[in-house]
Amino acid sequence: AVPRTQLDAALLDFAADAGARVVTGWKAVDVTLTGASTAGVVESVTFRRGREERTVRCGTLVLAEGVRSGIARKLGVQWLRGMVHGIAARSYCPTPRGDDPWIHSHLELRDAEGTAQPGYGWIFPLGDATGGSDPKGVNLGCGALSTSKRPAKVNVKKLLTHYADQVRDEWELGEPEDIASALLPMGGAVTRVAGVNWAAVGDTAALVNPLNGEGIDYALESAQDLVEYLPDAARTPRGLADIWPAHLRGRYGDAFSLARRAATLLTMPGLLSAVGPLGFRGPLAPRLMGAATRLMGNLVTPEDRDLTARAWLTAGKLSVGHDRFRHPESRPLFGA
Structure with missing residues (x-):
C-alpha cells in the first residue's frame, strides 16, 4: 500500500x-x-x-x-440516501512493523463501551512508502455501515483512536496522524x-x-x-445515456445488489455480536473467512462454478429482481 x-x-x-x-x-x-x-x-x-x-x-x-x-x-x-452507506476514517501510524507482508482486517470491531459495530478495522503496512528518516508505517482505519432507518451511532474518528489503542502493543504503534473521515455512498x-x-x-x-x-x-x-x-x-x-448505465448494471449490478442487502443486515443491532464468535472464531472460521474474502473483494466471476460462486451469483440475480420490484424508478441502480 x-x-x-x-x-x-x-x-x-x-x-x-x-x-x-x-x-x-x-x-x-x-x-x-x-x-x-x-x-x-x-x-x-x-x-x-x-x-x-x-x-x-x-x-x-x-x-x-x-x-x-x-x-x-x-x-x-x-444519492439515494435510503440505501446502505458507509462512514469511515483513516490515519497513518508510525511503527517498526510497517514492512509486514500482509494486510490485516478486524471484522469484530467494538467501540470503547464494548458494543460491536457494523463495520471493520484495517491495517495496511506501507513499507518504505511514507518516506522520511524513519519511513515505516501503516494505514490504519475503520468504517461502519449505516442506513436511514438504522444510522450508525458512532464517531468514526473516536472509534479509530480506540481501535489504535487496542492494537498498539501488538503493532508498536505511535499516535495516529493525518486522520481523515468520509461519507461513502455505496453499491451504485x-x-x-x-x-x-x-x-x-x-x-x-x-x-x-x-x-x-x-x-x-x-x-x-x-x-x-x-x-x-x-x-x-x-x-x-443517445451517446452514453443508455450504453453506460447498461454496462455498469451488467458488470456490477448483481454483486452490488446482493452486497447492499447483506450490508443492510449487518446494521441490525446485535447481529455481529451474536454471529461473530461463531463465524470468526469457531471451527468453520477458515472456510467462512475464505468465502468472505472472495465476496468482499468482488472476486467471484460469472465463469466460476464452485458452490460459493453459484450461490452468490444466483442470489445476486434474485436480489436484482427484488430491487426492480421495490425501486422501479431507479432501474436499480445506475439509472439512465
Whole structure:
C-alpha cells in the first residue's frame, strides 16, 4: 500500500506523460446544457479560480469528482440516501512493523463501551512508502455501515483512536496522524450516471463495495471501461445515456445488489455480536473467512462454478429482481 497522495501523484504523472494537459488550481462550478433535460448534451464547463472564471467547451465530460461533486448534482446525479452507506476514517501510524507482508482486517470491531459495530478495522503496512528518516508505517482505519432507518451511532474518528489503542502493543504503534473521515455512498446508489456526452465514474457513480468500502479499484476500472465505450457512444444518437448505465448494471449490478442487502443486515443491532464468535472464531472460521474474502473483494466471476460462486451469483440475480420490484424508478441502480 502507499499513501493516497503518492497514488494520486503517480496517476497525474502517468496522464501527463500520455499527453494530457494538466491544469491545477481551478474548480469546476457549472455546466451549460443544450435543452432542458439533464440527460442532454453538455456544451461547456465553467471553472473558477478566485474571482477569475474560464469556460471550456467539451466533447465528452467525465465526472470523476468523488461523492460530493457539485457538477454531478447539476446533471441530476442524486444519492439515494435510503440505501446502505458507509462512514469511515483513516490515519497513518508510525511503527517498526510497517514492512509486514500482509494486510490485516478486524471484522469484530467494538467501540470503547464494548458494543460491536457494523463495520471493520484495517491495517495496511506501507513499507518504505511514507518516506522520511524513519519511513515505516501503516494505514490504519475503520468504517461502519449505516442506513436511514438504522444510522450508525458512532464517531468514526473516536472509534479509530480506540481501535489504535487496542492494537498498539501488538503493532508498536505511535499516535495516529493525518486522520481523515468520509461519507461513502455505496453499491451504485445514485439516480443516474450518464447523459448523451457525459458519464460518472468511481465514487461519483457510487461505485463503492457495500461490504468493505473499497472504491479505488472500481474508480480505475470504470474509467478504463468508459474510455473503451466512447467510440461506440459517438456513433449512437443517445451517446452514453443508455450504453453506460447498461454496462455498469451488467458488470456490477448483481454483486452490488446482493452486497447492499447483506450490508443492510449487518446494521441490525446485535447481529455481529451474536454471529461473530461463531463465524470468526469457531471451527468453520477458515472456510467462512475464505468465502468472505472472495465476496468482499468482488472476486467471484460469472465463469466460476464452485458452490460459493453459484450461490452468490444466483442470489445476486434474485436480489436484482427484488430491487426492480421495490425501486422501479431507479432501474436499480445506475439509472439512465
